[in-house]
Amino acid sequence: MFESLTDRLGNALKSISGQAKLTEDNIKGTVREVRMALLEADVALPVVKAFTDQVKERAIGTEVLKSLNPGQVFLKIVHEELMSVMGEANEGLNLATQPPAVVLMAGLQGAGKTTTVGKLAKYLAEREKKKVMVVSADVYRPAAIKQLETLAGEVGAVFHPSSSDQDPVDIANGAIDAARRAQADVLLVDTAGRLAIDDAMMAEIKRLHAAITPIETLFVVDAMTGQDAANTARAFSEALPLTGVVLTKADGDARGGAALSVRHITGKPIKFMGMGEKTDALEPFHPDRVASRILDMGDVLTLIEEAERKIDKSKADKLAKKIQKGKGFDLEDFLDQIQQMKNMGGLTSMMEKLPGMGNIGAMAKQTNAAEGQFKQMEAIICSMTRDERRFPDKINGSRKKRIAAGSGTQIQDVNRVLKQHKQMQKMMKKVTAKGGMKKMMRAMGSMGGPGGMGGGGGGMPPGGMPPMIR
Structure with a gap:
């Protein structure tokens, strides 16, 4: 996410962050580079101007020039101004109303509205x-109705049927009545x-909005359309009283123009961003964390939250206790760790949230090769009997x-997996010996800097992160 912007900003800020003393001249040069990086990222021109003017004004002031470490203070200013452009803090959905809380989804065709409705339903549930x-x-695309019905079944939401011969207002009003009868807390209306x-x-969506008066009106926009996303957002904002924005396909947005433009142009907060095709690939939009990702400072807080949500705590506890009792880390445990890592989005998803790993695109070949190796390892272990997984030493030539x-x-691939398992087994013994696991968690928790844990790693499950990223 935002690889090209991260790369360009990184180059622009690298020369100045190590300076012992900043002058108006070298600040101007760096601000010029930042301006070019933002323009190349397809950030809207008014946003670029406002952003660079504010950075320059603060940088030339005593805040930086009299600092003991002016280069780092300059980086901090850029981070804070990125946050300011994107909205300071996450703003969740306002559902404080008599149920059902009606949420209207608006946007252009192809932006991902229907998929986002499914993701949001899963998130809320x-x-x-x-x-x-x-x-x-959506009475113009019968396939959209069928698609939403399928998604509702996948995410466990109640689906209210509709057909292409109905009026959209009648559909929405009927759904509100049905939601009341079903005692639903939230009704999501796809348009x-x-x-x-x-x-x-x-005209149609204005009429629909006036008829149902939703508590939330969310504009769904494809992040990959860059500056066009901001222009479309402005048009919808002028037509409807929007309450927020959902950025879709943000995982494929190497530039970052939409994320940096939409809030400034519409004045409406970005509330969520879609980070993949799966129904659980919807993240609350945290401007501070996104700013940290853009500046390659990582986003360890989101990584921890994903670990707490997606890693099976009972399995992690069981594994930690098993190893502490002196029982081996067998191939079944190894397979489970690989599958848990896949559940967290795979190696690429985790690495891009670590500090210094933002330009993951530069290592795409190596990362893809590693992902392929994990798939191969999984296939090899799954081809073993249960007895072989528990007692790898039994695996002789004919079994291989x-x-x-x-x-x-x-x-030779089977031999490599057995060798990697042996190495992992040794590491796990060291980690769990004499409180090693707790020491490692404390060390990770002390990672500072914007987007770091800030000491917030205490809520992490025992044995939380898969060993391959510890």
């Missing part, structure tokens, strides 16, 4: 413990999109030949 109903008021903004589309044939690999 799992993290907010809400009963969610969904309905499609029709168009390939471009047109008067008929805006059978395992390789069953997993579509070579005998």
